[in-house]
Every structure is written in structure tokens, then in C-alpha cells.
Amino acid sequence: MDSGFVIEKFILVAIIFGISLVIAMYSTYAERKVAAFLQDRLGPDRAGPFGILQPLADGLKMFMKEEIIPTTSSKWLFIAGPGLALLCACIGTAVIPWGSPMVIGGKVVPLQVSDINVGVLYIFGVVSLGVYGVMIGGWASNNKYSLLSAIRAASQNISYEIAMGLSIIALLLLSNTLSLKTIVEQQHGFWKDGWFTWYFFKQPLGFLIFMVCAFAETNRAPFDLPECETELIGGYHTEYSSMKLGFYLFAEYINMFVSSAVMATLYFGGYNYPGMDWVATQLGTTWAPLVGTAVLFGKIFFFIFFFMWVRWTIPRFRYDQLMNLGWRGLIPLAIANIIITGIVIAIIEKF
Amino acid sequence: MGTQVFYFVATLSIIFSLMVIFAKNPIHSVLYLILTFFTFTVHYVLLNAQFLAVVNFIVYMGAIMVLFLFVLMLLNLNNETEPSKSPLIKIVGVIAGGCLVVTLIGSLKATTISSPLILKNQGLGLVENLGKELFGPFLLPFELSSLLLLAAMVGAVLLSKRDEVEA
Structure with missing residues (x-):
């Protein structure tokens, strides 16, 4: 393992980590602005021009609050809960291809931290692990409401993971691979052989199911049953204060970012866009991949906006409705x- | 480097699995078991079985242990509610444990260190090759075991349904 490789990956990880934290930070601002827009209000507008410094002010407030650890709770698990939630949210970004390989000074740099050949399953593993942060935190609070909320979160996640996995299987039947890099490469451009290359146009139902499950897995409205003021006082984070509460809230926004990235990668072509070959010949191999990355981020921002749009449009489900x-x-x-999907593939290949 | 990582992870597995037994609180036990499974996942990766590793990760760590934790949290076990065991059960437990130790020592004495197995196909653990193996030479056992799982699932649903009808 040469040191150049390690440095290259380290820089990439640092950039991705920084970007996901900044996006999570500004998602809180965007959420308020979107909510304000949908409800015909102004939203935050005091801190800086258009309230652009609001997330910094919020972060400062979070850090300044008093740290409270309930004496009856198990201390280590109480601290481990939010940490685990944030960790699981962050490591999902490792397998997402952020752009086509870039050529810098004759050296090919892949814009993906790791292309493991079970990338899709890795994402699933990370998603299924995410629920531990909530469960451990809820249990360690030693509070019946928190525990109830943790149990709700667990049962919701387990239930929707199954549908999520099944919706992906139909996509895998088409792609014949579990590597996210290959899946994105298969969606090159926009139009090929008389049909769209993006998997959304081949798997619209699969995408719909996947998206609904993604909403449920990230505990976003209308599936935010683990948080419910009227029934649970607050949720799994009732006992939390200061930055530990901040970690939970942050984890939710990073989860949203990662699941938007996964949806864009699997179903909306990732960094591919119509006319990318023409752009590639115009800009060369150094700058064209960055355009692709910008396009991917455009798609991700659209999905994040969609998450918020839904949150402020559809009311929360009742528990039995959710199940x-x-x-x-x-x-x-x-x-x-x-x-x-199986029947259609069989017909196309055999007849 | 591989051997060093193996020894490190193997030590961790043993420590965590001992902690599963020695932890007083059942929830802590389950959490240590999750860590044990995580170290197993690392072992699978070291053995070049990526698919098995990730399935172990998803199924055991992500699903089964969540259910364990779920049930334990609902039961709300703690030291006061733990049933006290009668002396008879303790004696029986000691005898059974002693028998197990004797059997284990006996079987360990009978084993010899086998020569290291060399994989003919290095990429056997990758998804594609594993799929070809499972749906090629091992199709019948694979389908039979899936049938077994289906039967178990239907049976579980049926058992829980019957109570509802009677009540």
C-alpha cells in the first residue's frame, strides 16, 4: 500500500465528511426556510443576510447548553447512543461514487472512497445498524417514554427494511451487480437503445417503494413516529440535552443526505446527465467529472428538498397505519x- | 499484516463473547453479543468472504440482534425480577457443564493440526461466484433449506394465529 494512495483516500474522506457535515448543517436552515415558504412565512432572517448564519448560531447554542446525564441511566450507553447514531449516518457515504474518475496530472483519481463489490449490501448494513443509536439511547435514558419511542423506532426500521431490500432486488435483476460504481456506469448518459438509461424509468414502482422506505428509515415525516410530542413527550431523545441532542438531530439530516445520494445513485443516474459525452470532450478529463459531481449534488439537493416538502405537507401516520x-x-x-421484472427480463432475453 | 489483524480481532472476539456471559445486565449482554458478531464480520472479510461478511452484518447484527434487544427491552428484565434458582438446578448445571468440558477436552485431544487449506479459487467468497456455486452444484440443498425456512415461518404465523381464534 503506497503512501500516495493513503493520502489520496484521506483527502477524499475528509472532503466528503466536511461536505456531509456542512450539508447537514444547512439542511436545518433549509428546512426552516422551506417550512416558512410552504406556510407563507419568512423563516429565520435575523442572523446574517437572509438568516444565513442561523445554523452557526444554533450550533453555538447547542454547545453552550448544560450537559445533563440522568443519574439513573447507564452513563456509557447514554453517551454511546448519539455517537453511534452519528457514526452510522456518516459511514454510508464511503461507497457512493461521487463522480467519474478524475485525471489530475496524468494520475487517475476515482471519486469514490471504496468500490466494494457488495456496495448495495453495505448501504443496507449501515442502514440496519443505524437503529442501534436510537435504541441504545432510548433505553439508556431510563425513561418509559424514551423506551417506547426506541421500540417504535426499532419495529418501524425492521419492517421497512424488508420492503426496501425487496425493492432493490428488482433493480439488481436488471443491473446484475451489487457494486454501486458499476450500477452508475450502466446509467451512462440519458438515452440509449430507444429507452432511458436511468433505472428510474425501468423501475418506477421499485423507486417509489424504495423512496417510501427511505422516508421510514430516516424517521422523517410522515414516518416520524419515534418522535411524537403528544404521545411520547418528545421521543427517544427526551432526556438528552446539549450537543448529544444535537448529534441525534444532526444524524437525521446526514441520514437524509445519504439516502438522497443513494436514491440519486441507484435510480437517477448518479453523476450522469444528458449530453455528458459532449461536455467531456469540451472540458477534458480533469474538469468534466466535477460537472458530473455538481449534477449529482443537484439531484441530491432536489431529494432533500422533496423530503422537506413532504414533511410539511403530509401529517404523521397513526401506528397501525404505518404497520x-x-x-x-x-x-x-x-x-x-x-x-x-423477472418475467419481463425473461421475455426480452428469450423472445 | 493479515495474521496480526487476525490475532487482534480474535482476541477481541474472545473478550466480547466472555463479556456476553459475564455481563449482569441482559441488555449489556446483547450489546456485547452484537460486538462479537461485528468481530466475526471482520473475520469473514479477512477470509475473503465479502458476501458472507455483509450478510452476517445485515442479518445477525442488523436484524436478529435488534429483535433480541427489542424483546429484552419490552420484558424490562432487571436484578429484582430475575428468578432465583433452586440448589437442585445448580447441581444439575454443574454436572452438565462438567460433562461438556470433559467432552470438549476429549475431542480436542483427538484432533491434529491440519495442513492449511489452500483455496483453489481465491474469489470464491465474492457474490458472483457464490451465486454460481449456490445455484449450480448446490441448487437442491439450497432450495430445500429455503423451503425449510419457509415452513418455519408459516408455522410461526400459524402458532400465533391459533390463539387469536380461540380467544
Whole structure:
């Protein structure tokens, strides 16, 4: 392992980590602005021009608050909970291809931290691990409401993981690979052989199921049952204060960013865009991949906006409705999607 | 480097699995078990079985242990509610444990250190090769075990349904 490789990966990891933290930070601002826009209000506008410094002020407030650890809780787990939540949120970015390989001074630099050949499954593993942060935190608070909320979060995540996995299987039938890099490369450009290359146009139902499950996995409205003021006082983070609460809130926004990135990568072509070959010949191999990266971020920002749009449009589900939708709605639909995809592939290949 | 990593992770696995037994609190036990499974995942990666590693990660760490934790949290076990064991059970436990130790020592004495196995196909653990193996030469056992799992699942649903009808 040469040191150049290590330095290159280290720089890439640092950049991605920084970007995800900044995006998470400004998602809180964007969320308020979007909410204000949808409700015909102004939103934050005091800190700096257009309230652009609001996230910094919020962060400062979070750090300045008193650290409270309930004496009856198990201290280590109480601290480990938010840390685990944030860690699981961050490591998902490692396998996402942020752009096509870049050529810098004759050296090819892949804009992806690691291309493991089970990338899709890795994402699933990280998602399924994410629930531990909430569960451990909720249990360690030694508070019945927090515990109830943790249990809600766990059952919700387990239920929707199944539908999510099944919706992906139909996509894998088409792609024949689990590597995210290859999946994105298959979606090159926009139009090929008389049909769109993006998997959204081949798997619209799969995408819909995946997106609904992504909402549920990130605990976003209308699936934010783990947080519920009227029923649970607050949620799994009732007992938390200061930056530990901040970690939980931050983890939610990073999760949103990562799942937007995954949706854009799997179904909306990642860094591919119409006319990318023409741009590549115009700009050369150093700058064209960055245009692709910008396009990917454009898609991610759209999905983040969509997350917020839905949050301020659709009210929260009741618990039985949530379970009904997951088990009786999405799972049969996902299985039907797999079967139909399989039949269509068989017909196209054999006849 | 591989051997060093192996010894480090193996030590961690043993420590964590001992902690599973020695932890007083059942929730802590389960959390240590999750860590043990995580070290197993690392072992699989070291053995070049990426697919098995990630499936172990998703299924055992991500799903089964969440359910364990879920049930334990609902039960709300603590030191006061732990049932006290009668002396008879303790004696029986000692005898059974002693028998197990004797058997283990006996079987360990009978083993000889086998020559290291050299994989014919280095990429056997990768998804593509594993799929070809499973759906090629091992198709029948694979399908039979999936049938077994399906039967177990239907059986579990049926058992929980019957109570509802009677009540």
C-alpha cells in the first residue's frame, strides 16, 4: 500500500465528511426556510443576510447548553447512543461514487472512497445498524417514554427494511451487480437503445417503494413516529440535552443526505446527465467529472428538498397505519415488482 | 499484516463473547453479543468472504440482534425480577457443564493440526461466484433449506394465529 494512495483516500474522506457535515448543517436552515415558504412565512432572517448564519448560531447554542446525564441511566450507553447514531449516518457515504474518475496530472483519481463489490449490501448494513443509536439511547435514558419511542423506532426500521431490500432486488435483476460504481456506469448518459438509461424509468414502482422506505428509515415525516410530542413527550431523545441532542438531530439530516445520494445513485443516474459525452470532450478529463459531481449534488439537493416538502405537507401516520402500509402494502407490491421484472427480463432475453 | 489483524480481532472476539456471559445486565449482554458478531464480520472479510461478511452484518447484527434487544427491552428484565434458582438446578448445571468440558477436552485431544487449506479459487467468497456455486452444484440443498425456512415461518404465523381464534 503506497503512501500516495493513503493520502489520496484521506483527502477524499475528509472532503466528503466536511461536505456531509456542512450539508447537514444547512439542511436545518433549509428546512426552516422551506417550512416558512410552504406556510407563507419568512423563516429565520435575523442572523446574517437572509438568516444565513442561523445554523452557526444554533450550533453555538447547542454547545453552550448544560450537559445533563440522568443519574439513573447507564452513563456509557447514554453517551454511546448519539455517537453511534452519528457514526452510522456518516459511514454510508464511503461507497457512493461521487463522480467519474478524475485525471489530475496524468494520475487517475476515482471519486469514490471504496468500490466494494457488495456496495448495495453495505448501504443496507449501515442502514440496519443505524437503529442501534436510537435504541441504545432510548433505553439508556431510563425513561418509559424514551423506551417506547426506541421500540417504535426499532419495529418501524425492521419492517421497512424488508420492503426496501425487496425493492432493490428488482433493480439488481436488471443491473446484475451489487457494486454501486458499476450500477452508475450502466446509467451512462440519458438515452440509449430507444429507452432511458436511468433505472428510474425501468423501475418506477421499485423507486417509489424504495423512496417510501427511505422516508421510514430516516424517521422523517410522515414516518416520524419515534418522535411524537403528544404521545411520547418528545421521543427517544427526551432526556438528552446539549450537543448529544444535537448529534441525534444532526444524524437525521446526514441520514437524509445519504439516502438522497443513494436514491440519486441507484435510480437517477448518479453523476450522469444528458449530453455528458459532449461536455467531456469540451472540458477534458480533469474538469468534466466535477460537472458530473455538481449534477449529482443537484439531484441530491432536489431529494432533500422533496423530503422537506413532504414533511410539511403530509401529517404523521397513526401506528397501525404505518404497520399496515409496510407489511400489507409495500411488501406485496415489492414482491409483485420482482416477479414482473423477472418475467419481463425473461421475455426480452428469450423472445 | 493479515495474521496480526487476525490475532487482534480474535482476541477481541474472545473478550466480547466472555463479556456476553459475564455481563449482569441482559441488555449489556446483547450489546456485547452484537460486538462479537461485528468481530466475526471482520473475520469473514479477512477470509475473503465479502458476501458472507455483509450478510452476517445485515442479518445477525442488523436484524436478529435488534429483535433480541427489542424483546429484552419490552420484558424490562432487571436484578429484582430475575428468578432465583433452586440448589437442585445448580447441581444439575454443574454436572452438565462438567460433562461438556470433559467432552470438549476429549475431542480436542483427538484432533491434529491440519495442513492449511489452500483455496483453489481465491474469489470464491465474492457474490458472483457464490451465486454460481449456490445455484449450480448446490441448487437442491439450497432450495430445500429455503423451503425449510419457509415452513418455519408459516408455522410461526400459524402458532400465533391459533390463539387469536380461540380467544
